[in-house]
Amino acid sequence: MVLNCKHVWREISNYIEGTVDPDLRAAIETHLAHCRHCAAVLDSTRNILVLVADDRTFELPVGYSDRLHTKLAEMIESSPPGT
Amino acid sequence: MRVSGNPGSAEDDACREAEIIARILAGERELFHLLIQPYEKKLYFAAFSLLRNAEDAEDAVQEAVLKAYKALPSFRSESKLSTWLASIVLNEAKGRLRHARILAFDSIDQSPDPDEDFTPAVIADWRQVPLEALERKELRELIQEAIATLPEIYRDVFVLRDVQELSITQTADALEISEGLVKVRLLRARLMMQKCLAPKLRSERGGLFGFLRKGVGASWF
Numbered sequence: 001m002v003l004n005c006k007h008v009w010r011e012i013s014n015y016i017e018g019t020v021d022p023d024l025r026a027a028i029e030t031h032l033a034h035c036r037h038c039a040a041v042l043d044s045t046r047n048i049l050v051l052v053a054d055d056r057t058f059e060l061p062v063g064y065s066d067r068l069h070t071k072l073a074e075m076i077e078s079s080p081p082g083t
Numbered sequence: 084m085r086v087s088g089n090p091g092s093a094e095d096d097a098c099r100e101a102e103i104i105a106r107i108l109a110g111e112r113e114l115f116h117l118l119i120q121p122y123e124k125k126l127y128f129a130a131f132s133l134l135r136n137a138e139d140a141e142d143a144v145q146e147a148v149l150k151a152y153k154a155l156p157s158f159r160s161e162s163k164l165s166t167w168l169a170s171i172v173l174n175e176a177k178g179r180l181r182h183a184r185i186l187a188f189d190s191i192d193q194s195p196d197p198d199e200d201f202t203p204a205v206i207a208d209w210r211q212v213p214l215e216a217l218e219r220k221e222l223r224e225l226i227q228e229a230i231a232t233l234p235e236i237y238r239d240v241f242v243l244r245d246v247q248e249l250s251i252t253q254t255a256d257a258l259e260i261s262e263g264l265v266k267v268r269l270l271r272a273r274l275m276m277q278k279c280l281a282p283k284l285r286s287e288r289g290g291l292f293g294f295l296r297k298g299v300g301a302s303w304f
Contacts (some may be wrong), residue, residue, distance in 0.1 A: 006212060012285050013270035017251065042205045044281040045273055048226075052245050052276070056167045058128040069116055072152065073147050076112045079171055081155035 001027040008038045016046055100164050105112040108156060113153050122165055123148075125247045126172045132230045133176040140176070145262045147175040162256065169247055170257035175240065203274050222284075228259070229279045237272035240265050 001023060008031050014020045015028055032039045051057060100118065115204045119126075126147070131140035151158075151171050162243055233241060243254040244265070251269075255262045 013273050045277040076147050
């Protein structure tokens with residue numbers, strides 16, 4: 001199975017997920033070994049996902065958790081679930 | 084407030100959560116605090132990804148958590164709690180967006196043609212993840228802005244899968260769409276993020292990470 005760059009881009013998300021079948025994975029890896037551009041596209045996409053999932057990307061407001069649980073405590077105090 | 088079982092595998096967590104829910108419904112209401120604690124941070128991140136305003140995101144999560152408490156008897160144990168909470172927060176945040184008429188600028192017409200080919204940004208090299216750079220506000224804002232500018236159908240799957248880190252199956256459940264559709268939208272969302280961010284993150288002329296290149300004498304991208 002010989003893939004061109006567009007084929008690889010179409011599978012890049014599934015490749016990152018690890019959900020492509022072994023034959024396709026092998027073909028993608030063969031392509032990546034010889035195509036610097038696709039390798040960089042894969043690395044940059046994967047690295048962006050790492051940055052996005054990092055807790056530091058979004059800052060929690062100071063006191064967020066306390067305010068949330070205070071509100072919740074008022075609700076819990078006043079009524080049981082389902083009301 | 085003692086609950087048996089330690090956090091461990093997903094199965095252990097689900098059993099532990101089922102036990103807590105049963106106890107809440109039996110009268111130990113205050114255990115609800117414990118139930119949502121592991122999720123409160125990621126729920127805020129998801130709300131903020133859509134609303135891009137700290138106060139609005141916090142209000143949305145508060146409202147969603149109160150709704151979840153009220154609706155707890157309707158929670159079915161075959162669902163995952165994280166999926167259920169995520170869909171409540173997502174709906175709450177989207178309701179607020181609609182209310183603010185922000186969606187007027189995010190219509191289906193502006194979504195890419197489903198058959199359109201996606202061409203990622205071609206960059207020469209990108210070896211390591213500059214996690215330390217997240218200390219810099221510019222980078223955080225750049226990522227947040229890129230997520231916010233994704234068309235809604237792509238942003239939803241991206242926020243649930245890649246920000247909130249739900250599984251593909253959970254994302255499909257939360258959005259009530261097929262797993263196949265989640266995968267298609269996720270590919271497009273990820274390539275849109277790559278196309279938007281990769282050129283900005285690596286700048287030959289010093290750009291955002293120029294300080295890193297100069298500072299540590301190494302090439303990050």
